Amino acid sequence: MQEKNTMRLNPLWQELIKAVRQEVVPAVGCTEPVSLALAAAIAAQRLGKPVEKIAARVSANLMKNGMGVTVPGTGRTGLLIAAAVGALGGDPDGKLEVLKKLTEEQVAAGKRMVAEKRVQIAVAAVPHVLYSEATVSHGTDWVKVAIADQHTNVIRIEANGVVLFEAADQDASVQAAGYSLGDLKASDVFDFAMQAPLADIAFIREAAQLNDALATEGMKGDYGLHIGATLKRQSENGLLSDCLMTRVLMRTTAASDARMGGAPLPAMTNSGSGNQGIAATVPVLVVAEYVKADEETLTRALMLSHMMAIYIHSKLPKLSALCAVTTASMGAAAGMVWLLKRDFSCVCMAISSMIGDVSGMICDGAANSCSMKVSTAVGAASKAVMMALEGIRVTGDEGIVANDIDVSIGNIGDLACKGMVQTDDQILEIMLRKA
Numbered sequence: 463m464q465e466k467n468t469m470r471l472n473p474l475w476q477e478l479i480k481a482v483r484q485e486v487v488p489a490v491g492c493t494e495p496v497s498l499a500l501a502a503a504i505a506a507q508r509l510g511k512p513v514e515k516i517a518a519r520v521s522a523n524l525m526k527n528g529m530g531v532t533v534p535g536t537g538r539t540g541l542l543i544a545a546a547v548g549a550l551g552g553d554p555d556g557k558l559e560v561l562k563k564l565t566e567e568q569v570a571a572g573k574r575m576v577a578e579k580r581v582q583i584a585v586a587a588v589p590h591v592l593y594s595e596a597t598v599s600h601g602t603d604w605v606k607v608a609i610a611d612q613h614t615n616v617i618r619i620e621a622n623g624v625v626l627f628e629a630a631d632q633d634a635s636v637q638a639a640g641y642s643l644g645d646l647k648a649s650d651v652f653d654f655a656m657q658a659p660l661a662d663i664a665f666i667r668e669a670a671q672l673n674d675a676l677a678t679e680g681m682k683g684d685y686g687l688h689i690g691a692t693l694k695r696q697s698e699n700g701l702l703s704d705c706l707m708t709r710v711l712m713r714t715t716a717a718s719d720a721r722m723g724g725a726p727l728p729a730m731t732n733s734g735s736g737n738q739g740i741a742a743t744v745p746v747l748v749v750a751e752y753v754k755a756d757e758e759t760l761t762r763a764l765m766l767s768h769m770m771a772i773y774i775h776s777k778l779p780k781l782s783a784l785c786a787v788t789t790a791s792m793g794a795a796a797g798m799v800w801l802l803k804r805d806f807s808c809v810c811m812a813i814s815s816m817i818g819d820v821s822g823m824i825c826d827g828a829a830n831s832c833s834m835k836v837s838t839a840v841g842a843a844s845k846a847v848m849m850a851l852e853g854i855r856v857t858g859d860e861g862i863v864a865n866d867i868d869v870s871i872g873n874i875g876d877l878a879c880k881g882m883v884q885t886d887d888q889i890l891e892i893m894l895r896k897a
Contacts, residue, residue, distance in 0.1 A: 474644070475662075478651070479662060481772055482765070482769055485733050485772050486666065486730060486732055486772075487558060487730070488558065488559055488668075488730055488731070489558035490558070490726065490728050491533055492527070492722070492736065493613045493731060494528040494541075494781075494828060495533055495544035496544065498541055498545050498594040498596060499552050501548070501609050502546075502549040503549060503556070503560050505605040506554070507554040508626070511600035516546065516575070516599075517583075518545045519593075520585065521586060521588055522585050523890075524781065525890065526781075526825075526886075526893060527827050528541040529827055532723055536572065545596055546571075550568045551564045559728060590610040591780050592612070593609070595608040603621075605622075606618070606620045611780065612734065643773065643776050648810065652766065652770075652806050655762050655769060660762075667764065668730060669743045669764060672728050672729060673739060673740050677713040679725050680719040680723075686720070686830035689716070689834065690714075690715040690717070690833075697712070706748070710744075710749065710798075710844055711837055711841055714744040714836060715836055715840070717744050721736050722737070722829065722830045732768055732772065733780075735790070737787050737835075737836055738790035739768075741790040741793075741839060742767045742794050743767070745794040745797070745843060746764055746798055747760070747764075749763075749798045749801045753802065755801060763800055763801050766797045766809075767796055770793040770797075771790040774789040774813075774871050774874065777872060781825075783825055783878070785825040788835075789874065794840065794843050799812045799846075799850050808851065810855075812847050814846075814856050814863050815850065817863050817870050817871075818860055818861055819845070819846065820838065820839055821874050821877065824882075824889060826893065858870075
């Protein structure tokens with residue numbers, strides 16, 4: 463009873479609970495094409511007739527992230543098939559699991575629609591970094607649904623020129639998120655994860671269940687670049703040692719292989735990304751198993767990882783040229799090092815070293831190669847953890863790293879928000895040149 467009262471008296475912790483519940487949710491498939499699939503599904507429901515054509519528009523960043531990723535259950539990549547199966551078989555109430563119940567017949571119909579060029583897509587000139595819009599039509603009747611700022615945040619529904627719904631403030635990302643982090647600091651995140659009532663944060667264990675299932679599926683070697691399964695074989699062949707950090711790499715990368723390769727299993731996301739959710743979850747789970755952590759210890763380590771990842775990502779645009787698997791892996795580094803040495807200063811050391819190591823990794827769209835970036839980021843996290851255990855870190859005299867951990871995290875945000883805008887444009891130009 464006392465714990466519950468403490469929770470009620472701590473408004474910051476209440477906001478952090480809201481943040482984790484909003485940002486750590488299940489998704490089937492890469493969240494950018496899924497966002498477009500959701501818009502198409504909602505539009506098709508409103509149309510109430512068989513969908514004959516789809517005209518889609520997305521932001522440049524969403525185009526970049528949706529071009530090369532496999533859509534679960536289809537064996538195809540890209541936004542065209544995502545829009546088609548979303549309209550023909552998507553669950554309009556399914557949010558990021560909109561494609562969970564696709565049938566073979568619906569997938570086949572979606573493929574025919576794409577082959578017959580009845581699905582068109584273009585880049586929308588909109589202020590939103592994250593934007594997906596689907597217009598579905600039957601004869602002269604049409605319905606348009608637009609999503610912005612968050613992957614499931616519908617901002618406008620229009621039918622035959624009549625606006626049926628329009629969000630009051632389309633640019634209110636805090637309103638879309640449903641929470642505010644205010645002047646949050648890394649120490650606040652740590653205190654929350656360590657002291658919040660266990661019953662109020664126990665839900666985070668579902669992340670371990672879902673993402674571990676993806677890792678198990680990925681270890682079969684049937685998805686993506688088979689990186690996790692390859693590392694396992696080479697460990698058995700003696701080219702890699704069978705150590706804790708090899709297991710961290712194998713299982714985390716296998717989960718990403720499965721997700722990016724189209725496995726029809728949900729991933730628990732973080733900050734709108736399945737790969738970020740995997741990176742924030744699986745390394746912590748593997749280390750927790752190694753130290754034989756009890757249920758409460760695992761729960762608090764997972765919460766530390768996921769909330770730290772959310773805090774760091776809050777300094778970034780929703781989508782950018784910076785690969786946010788790196789920031790999610792900073793959360794994982796926090797969770798891993800805490801499991802091995804219960805000390806906040808070690809948490810700061812590990813994050814600082816990661817900022818000095820991989821904070822410049824680019825995001826060139828969602829694809830099977832994301833598993834390579836996951837392995838790189840998680841490898842960097844493992845290295846940073848080993849350094850922190852010996853009191854070693856990248857110091858505040860080096861590069862963008864500052865002595866204060868929160869200043870360092872703010873510097874990552876400046877890099878993504880200001881320094882990498884032109885990089886993002888160039889990446890998309892290169893990718894569209896290949897299309």
